[in-house]
Amino acid sequence: MDDEKQTSELPHRSGSEVPVLSALGFLSAAVTAQQIALMQVLGWMHWHHFAYMIVAIALLGFGVAGTVLALTREHLQRAWRSLLPWLALGTAIAMPLGVRLAQHEALAVDLPLVFLNPPNAWRLVALCLLLLPPFFCGGLATGLVLTAQARRAGLFYSASLAGAGAGGLAGLALVASVVPARLPAAVAALALASAACLWREVASKARIAIVVTAVAVAAAWLAPGELRPSQFKPIRRALDLPEARVVAARPGLHGWVQVVDAPALRAAPAVSLEFAGEIPGQRAVFVNGLGHGSLLTPDAIRSPAWLDYTTDAVAFVATKPRHVLLLENGPGGWVALAVRRSALRVTVVEPNRSLVERLTEGDAPLAPEWRLPAVNCVVAGGRAYLRRTHEAFDVIRFPSVGALGGTAGLAAASEQFLLTREAFVDAWQRLTPGGVIAVTAWMDFPERNPLRLLATLAEALEAVGAPPRAHLVAARGWATVTFLARRAAGPGGPAWNPADATAIRTFCLERGFDPLLLPELQAPEREAHHAWQNPGFFRLVDALVDGPRESVYREHAFMLRPATDDRPYFSQFLRWGAWKRLHEVFGARAMPFFELGSLVVALTFVILAILAVVGVILPLARLGWHGPGKAGVLLYFGGLGAGFMCVEIGLMLRAQAWLGSPVVAAAVVVTGLLLASGLGSLWSERLPANRSTAWRLVAVIAGVVLIASFELDVVGPAARAWPALVQIGFVLAVVAPIGTAMGMAFPLGLRRLEATAPTHVAWAWAVNGCVSVATPAGAMLLAMSAGFGALFAAGAAAYALALVGAWLGGARDA
Incomplete structure (x- = not known):
């Protein structure tokens, strides 16, 4: 041998x-x-x-x-x-x-x-x-x-x-x-x-x-x-229309941009039933098969009358804006509506460079509204721009929440950094006196999107010292509700004066909408045009505005507590313990509430965890179940695998918050981590492969992980305002020491095993790989339930197990 x-x-x-x-x-x-x-x-x-x-x-x-x-x-x-x-x-x-x-x-x-x-x-x-x-x-x-x-x-x-x-x-x-x-x-x-x-x-x-x-x-x-x-993706349904065809496409880091044209395509999101005009044909924009707006013709841009009959238009009723900010809204007439409502400047913030370039290039751009003289297109993430800019705005419009008919919970595992409590606080700081934050949610049943959005706005207002009842108004249509949070025009003055309330009432009356929140609001006004199937909805609205909210958060069947930057899963409403209750109430109709996004992650974790256990145990049939060193090998190499993946996923999610794209964040973190680990691995050849070195090294890794977590918590909010290259440099600076240390531990253990138990070397490789298999899905479940910070704590705990393994004999002296 x-x-x-x-x-x-x-x-x-x-x-x-x-x-x-x-x-x-x-x-x-x-x-x-x-x-x-x-x-x-x-x-x-x-x-x-x-x-x-x-x-x-x-x-x-x-x-x-x-x-x-x-x-x-x-x-x-x-x-x-x-x-x-x-x-x-x-x-x-x-x-x-x-x-x-x-x-x-x-x-x-x-x-x-x-x-x-x-x-x-x-x-x-x-x-x-x-x-x-x-x-x-x-x-x-x-x-x-x-x-x-x-x-x-x-x-x-x-x-x-x-x-x-x-x-x-x-x-x-x-x-x-x-x-x-x-x-x-x-x-x-x-x-x-x-x-x-x-x-x-x-x-x-x-x-x-x-x-x-x-x-x-x-x-x-x-x-x-x-x-x-997938047949359930919007682009598939659009391409099923007669004479539908893709007229433009471009790959990009944020996804594949495609523009679909069809004679029957129209976009009129939740337009009022009172609108009697014609809605012009529009091309549809998709990013990775999901709808990302529509493209208006020059004639439609000059007269977007149908948009005046959406609840979004309420943002311009009591405010005559000079400067409007559209955060990741995509194309679709929002610029035209702002200009129609007297805006002199419109700043469009869109993180997808490929989308902006494809829609605005050439003498006949696909999105002519983005080429209007009043428009400035900025390629940046919405949160990064709010932190970076020093300008003030009269209206800040956030992207709409939800979709007509719901999303079957597919967005439950999506990080939505523009819908966190901190995001609305950032936006508040960028408002002019009398300025308005506007955000629209699609009504769902049971109500989740509008209630959680309202709770988020209420807590954000309280965080800046603005009483929610005095600063919030809302208008509800047959399918959407638009919330407005307004800054007072002057110190001590009201956010909404009687003239504002009258103008909003008149707007709702003429267009068939119902005021949901308004000064001196009477209960019958809330259902003047559209009765709602759940009378308890209005009680919940008032409870979330006036507080206390803790009892609502605790007793409601769905999670309504606001999303935060550490746990930005706005669309995750499912309480795992509420499955039985939902099934009793809705029976077979309960499936849409089970949030396919969460279930995919959970199911993946269960399946891969079973496979990981099998992969670890199977070689023992050949190696034998007993004998010295096996517990140490399992703890040492298993701990290294789990710890590495927890830290990697945590870094990717943190980086995504700054860089905007999960693909870019993954590439930056993985590249930096692996290159640093490679250097650490090369350096490890200079270290003695003994038990003392192994456990000290693992202890250092656990400490560095905890320090990095603290560093990201402290510096992270400020990092959003930095230029992209500086953000990448910061990520790499955080990754470098972690990766270098983590890259040393694995080859050091292999060298020691080769000297003390060579038959265990291949099994150590299997243990490390198999434990790493289930960790990403488990890490996502942990992030969704406990936040990003928990991932670094879990990573440090895993390295603590590796430390125990090193001491027991996973890398001990002969």
Whole structure:
């Protein structure tokens, strides 16, 4: 055995290391870039929830590879040199092939149908299995090299992490420039390059395979096939209209921008039933298949009469604005309405650069309202702009909340940083005297969106010393309610004077709306035009405005407590303990209240946790259940895996709050973390691989994680006002020490195991990978229920377990 092992190892520090190190780097880059690419692909086909599932699938592939490696260690390690190019080629082929097969009618999955018709759950499993092979092949190749070269694990692990970090940048560049259908083939070229690095060392059969694979990857690029979005996505319904067609498209970091034209397309969100005019045809804008506004013709911009018959127009009734701010509203006539209502300047804030450029470029722009002389388009996140600007505004309009008919809870796991209590406080600071914050919510039943929005506004007003009852008014139509929070025009003066109240009453009367909140409001006025099916709704409105609110928060069937920057899940209303109550009240109709977004994350966690346990236990059938060191290995390497993922997810969510895009945040954090971990791994070769070093290092990591959490809490709010490049630099500065320390612990443990218990090395790789599998989904559940700060605490706790493992023997001296 020792002779075989010696012949499989590369000569120390010789030139023969270079091809393997290069191949490992390219392969790791491909695997990381594939994760980012699949986030974009599945985000367009389905919803953003698959982003976290992709991370879990990737880790599952590594975990399964570790389990296979632990079960067949001797056989695979003897042939690791010859297997490496074949595994790289398998990764390259599986990348586009898995996505293509997932589109097949017999295998395609539609997320809502999985829950509406549970027997379809096998399709979700099939999707995971189809996307798993490239991560399995990449993980097996990496594991083979690390276990075969365990004595120099730091060197090879650093090459893997450096490649993975570079893959994050490559994935970001590809997502920004390549249409989703071609992304898997583009990433496959990186895996192909990994095999090509070994060209001089492989036999003729492998060289032929490399050439054939190159032809296949080129064919996948030239003929990528069509990606079909879910039938429940708005773009699918728009394209089903007669003569519908996509007239413009552009990839981007925030998603695939598409413009659809059809003669029947009209956009009139909750227009009053009193409107008797004509609504002009409009093109529809979609980002990753979700509606993001509509495009008005020049004639419609000059006379957007139908918008005067929406509850949104109430913002301009008692205010004659000179400067209006539209925060992430998208196109759709809001500029035209502001200009029609006497605005001299309109600032449009939109984080999606690709969208802004595509809609405003050329002599005949697709969105001519954004090219009006009064308009200034700013590419930035809404929260970042509120913190960064020094201008004051007469009207600040937030994006609408919810959708007609509801969203079936698909937004429950979405971070919505513009709908937190702190966001409205930031907006309040940017109002002129007499200025108004305007935000519209779609009415749902049972009422959730309007009630939580009202609670958020009320708490934000109290935070700035403004009594909610004196500063809030609201108007309700047949489908929407618009809330206005107004700053008093002068010290000690009323926010809403009798003339304002009269103007709003007249507006509601003429357009068929009902005042919901207004000075001197009489109860019958609230249902003058539109009776509401739940009389208790109005009692809840008054309770949330006047307080105390704690009893409402505690007793209501849904979560109404305002979202915060630490827990920005505005659309997460479900209380896990309320399932039985909802089922008793609504029976089979309760399914829409179960929030598919939350259920996807929870179901993913349960499934992957079971698979992780199986992956950890299965190798013990061969290694034996008893014997020294197993508890230490489990705690040490399991703690490292769980801790790393908790911290990574926490950093990604924090960075998303500043950078605006989950894809950009993921790429920046993953790239920085992996590059820093690579440096740490390389540095670890200089440290003695003994128990004392291991537990001290893990203790340092736990401390650094807690310090970083404190640092982010203190500096985070101010970071929103910084330029994007400074924000990225700050993220990398926070990530660097954490990643460097975390990157040292894993190869250090492998080196110690190689010296004390070599048969446990492959199992340690499996434990680390399998525990990491379930952690992302578990981390998301923790963030949704306890906030981002809890992720760093959980990460520190996991490293504390690793510390116990190091002390027990996971990395002890012989």
